[in-house]
Amino acid sequence: MDPAADGVRLQKVLANAGVASRRVSEQLIVDGRVRVNGKVVTELGNRIHPETDLVDVDGQAVQLDATKRYVLLNKPTGVVSSMKDDRGRRDLTEFTRDWPERLYNVGRLDADTSGLLVLTNDGEMANVLAHPRYGVTKVYIAKVEGTVTPQTIGLLTKGFDLEDGPIRADKARLLDSSRGSSLVELTLHSGRNRIVRRMMAEVGHPVVELVRRQFGPLHLGTLPAGRTRELDKVERGALLTLARQTTQESPVSGGETSDGEETG
Numbered sequence: 001m002d003p004a005a006d007g008v009r010l011q012k013v014l015a016n017a018g019v020a021s022r023r024v025s026e027q028l029i030v031d032g033r034v035r036v037n038g039k040v041v042t043e044l045g046n047r048i049h050p051e052t053d054l055v056d057v058d059g060q061a062v063q064l065d066a067t068k069r070y071v072l073l074n075k076p077t078g079v080v081s082s083m084k085d086d087r088g089r090r091d092l093t094e095f096t097r098d099w100p101e102r103l104y105n106v107g108r109l110d111a112d113t114s115g116l117l118v119l120t121n122d123g124e125m126a127n128v129l130a131h132p133r134y135g136v137t138k139v140y141i142a143k144v145e146g147t148v149t150p151q152t153i154g155l156l157t158k159g160f161d162l163e164d165g166p167i168r169a170d171k172a173r174l175l176d177s178s179r180g181s182s183l184v185e186l187t188l189h190s191g192r193n194r195i196v197r198r199m200m201a202e203v204g205h206p207v208v209e210l211v212r213r214q215f216g217p218l219h220l221g222t223l224p225a226g227r228t229r230e231l232d233k234v235e236r237g238a239l240l241t242l243a244r245q246t247t248q249e250s251p252v253s254g255g256e257t258s259d260g261e262e263t264g
Contacts, residue, residue, distance in 0.1 A: 006047065006049075007047030007048050007049045008047055008048060008049075008050060009044075009045075009046070009047055010025075010029060010034065010036065010041060010046045010047065010048050010055075011026045011029060012025075013048060013055065014028065014029075014034070014055070014057070014062065017055075017064055018233055019057055026044055028057060029041060029042060029043070029044055029046075030042060033057055033058050034057050035055070035056050035057075036048055036054070036055055037053055037054050038054070050064040050065070051064075051065070054244065056241070056244075059241070060237040060238070060241055061237050061240035061241040062237060062240075063233075063236050063237065063240060067101075067121075068120070068121060068122045068125075069099060069101045069120060069121050070119075070120050070230065070231040070235070070236050070239060071096075071099065071103060071118070071228050071229070071230055071231070072116065072118060072119075072218060072228065072229055072231055072235075073118075073119055073227075073228045074114070074117075074220055074223045074224060074225050074226065074227055074228075075092075075095075075109055075113075075116075075117045075225075076114055076225045076226045077111065077112055077113070077114045078111060079091065079092065079094075079111060080092075080111045081105050081107075081109050081111075081117065083096070083105075089111065092105055092119070095226070095228055101121040102121055103119040103120060103121055104119065104120065104123070105117055105118070105119055106119070106120060106125075106126045106130050107130040110194065110197075110210075112210070113210045113211070113212065114209075114210070114211045114225060115140075115210075115211040115212030115213060116212045116213060116214065116215050116218060116220040117212075117215075118215060118218065119228070125239070128243045128246055128247055129239075129246075131191075132191025132192075134246040135190065135191060136215065136216045136246070137187060137188070137189045137214070137216060138188055138189070138212055138214060138215050138216075139185065139187050139212070139213050139214035140185070140186045140188070140196050140210060140211065140213065141175070141183060141210075141211050141213055142183070142184045142185075142186060142196055142200055142207050142209070142210050143181055143182070143208045143209040143210075144181060144184055144200050144205035144206060144207050145205055145206050145208060146181070146204065146205050147177045147182055148177060148184055148205055150174070152203050152204075152205065153172050153174055153184075155203055156168065156169045156184075156186065156199065156203060157169050157171065157172050160202060160203075162198055162199070162202060164192065167192070167199060169186050169188055169199070170187045170188060170189060171185075171186070172185065172186050172187070173185050181208060184200070184205075185213075186199070196210060197210065216238075216239065216242050217235070217238035217241075217242060218231070218235060218238070218239065
């Protein structure tokens with residue numbers, strides 16, 4: 001990349017983004033650890049346009065646009081994944097009203113499903129990660145009726161047919177069984193509606209409670225239900241990296257929408 005006549009020096013951009021101090025950022029560039037638009041940059045004189053150029057350090061995307069907000073919500077049950085519900089139910093506005101930006105949800109969770117939901121004003125990133133074509137991995141913990149056997153776990157990962165086609169879990173494991181119910185962890189990349197509930201009902205173990213613990217690289221952790229927190233720098237980088245990788249590997253084409261993004 002040739003130095004541009006305008007723009008901002010790369011090391012200053014990195015420092016402003018909180019990657020490292022200006023001096024350390026210069027060393028990162030010299031060491032070949034910084035890429036701009038996919039190309040390694042090693043010259044300190046390079047200038048970039050933070051509004052349009054994509055920068056990563058050690059393969060991790062760097063957020064350059066400080067106006068973008070990324071928030072993690074532990075959505076409680078009884079809340080619909082909408083900014084306005086025409087039936088008067090609790091919606092996401094009660095969790096976004098304290099943020100100055102207008103935030104929107106990345107995908108959906110059923111009203112009866114709790115857990116990790118991402119809120120952001122980065123519409124492009126949200127559309128990519130919610131799109132069923134990209135199949136971002138999600139991890140759920142389901143409390144189900146009955147005692148789940150190893151054979152049932154095997155069936156979940158081997159796969160079976162539902163009314164809208166074959167399905168299988170990427171991973172499944174039994175966490176606990178007691179008092180007539182079981183806890184099952186399911187890892188899925190499917191974008192189909194209510195897929196966890198339908199899968200468990202199909203194998204004879206209807207879901208009693210369902211929580212999403214992980215979305216792509218993000219983990220719910222110990223965040224209490226009904227609480228929000230901003231993603232930290234590492235989490236933002238991981239999320240933006242995932243979004244960039246998915247678009248590079250499989251760009252969205254016409255004919256698909258994210259309306260069917262799974263809701264648990």
